[in-house]
Amino acid sequence: MKYWVFDFDGTIVNSFPHYFDALETIFFHYAYPFPKEKLRLGLDKPAFDFLCDYLDPQNAKDALKLLIQQSLLDTQRIKPFDGIEVLLQHLTAAGSRLGIWTNRDLKSTEMILENTGLTKFFEVRISGNCVTKHKPDPEGLQKICNIFCCLPNEITVVGDHSMDVSGAKTFGATAVRASWHGYWEIERCSIADWQFYSVATFYQWIQQQTACLLSPTHHTGLLSKLTHI
Numbered sequence: 001m002k003y004w005v006f007d008f009d010g011t012i013v014n015s016f017p018h019y020f021d022a023l024e025t026i027f028f029h030y031a032y033p034f035p036k037e038k039l040r041l042g043l044d045k046p047a048f049d050f051l052c053d054y055l056d057p058q059n060a061k062d063a064l065k066l067l068i069q070q071s072l073l074d075t076q077r078i079k080p081f082d083g084i085e086v087l088l089q090h091l092t093a094a095g096s097r098l099g100i101w102t103n104r105d106l107k108s109t110e111m112i113l114e115n116t117g118l119t120k121f122f123e124v125r126i127s128g129n130c131v132t133k134h135k136p137d138p139e140g141l142q143k144i145c146n147i148f149c150c151l152p153n154e155i156t157v158v159g160d161h162s163m164d165v166s167g168a169k170t171f172g173a174t175a176v177r178a179s180w181h182g183y184w185e186i187e188r189c190s191i192a193d194w195q196f197y198s199v200a201t202f203y204q205w206i207q208q209q210t211a212c213l214l215s216p217t218h219h220t221g222l223l224s225k226l227t228h229i
Contacts, residue, residue, distance in 0.1 A: 004155070
C-alpha cells in the first residue's frame with residue numbers, strides 16, 4: 001500500500017466547526033432562517049450550489065465571496081486531528097507517497113497545510129480549483145494517479161464523506177471511510193472497504209499494513225507518540 005490519497009476537511013483537519021459557524025453568520029447576514037439540522041447538507045455539494053439552494057443568485061454570489069474571505073481567515077485557526085501528524089510520519093517513513101483530494105479551494109488548502117506544518121507530507125494536492133468535475137467524480141483521483149504513475153487499484157483513498165468512498169470505488173481504488181470527526185453520529189458505511197472511528201484505530205491498522213517496511217524501533221517510537229496524545 002504505497003499510494004495514499006486523503007480527503008482534507010473532516011479527515012486530516014478539524015474544520016467543520018469553523019465552516020458551519022461561517023455559514024450561520026452568512027445566513028444571519030441575509031436574514032434567512034437557517035435551521036442547524038441543514039448544516040450537514042452544506043458538505044454534500046460545492047459551496048456556491050449550496051448557497052443557491054437558499055439565496056437568490058446575486059446574494060448567493062456575494063455570500064460565496066464572504067464565505068471565501070472567512071475561510072481564509074479561518075486557516076489560522078484550523079488544526080489537524082490529534083494523531084494525524086504521527087500517522088503521516090509513519091506512512092512517509094514506510095516509503096509511501098501521499099496526496100490530497102479535496103473540494104476545498106487550493107489557496108486555503110495550501111495555507112492550512114503551511115500553518116499546520118503538514119505540507120511536507122503531501123507530494124500532490126488536487127483541490128476543487130484543479131478539476132472540472134468535483135467529487136464524487138474521480139477526475140481528481142485520475143490526476144493524482146497520473147502524477148504517481150500508478151494504477152487505480154494501487155491507491156488507498158481515505159475520506160470522511162460518502163463522496164470520497166463512492167469516488168474511490170468508481171475509480172477502482174481501495175476506500176477507507178474516516179469516521180472520527182465526531183461532529184455527529186456516523187452510520188456504518190456499506191460501500192467502504194474499511195471504516196475507522198478514531199485516528200488511533202486507523203493508525204493501528206496502518207501499522208499492520210506496513211509492519212514489514214519499518215524497523216521495530218521506529219514502529220514503537222511512533223506508537224508511543226500516538227498513545228500519549
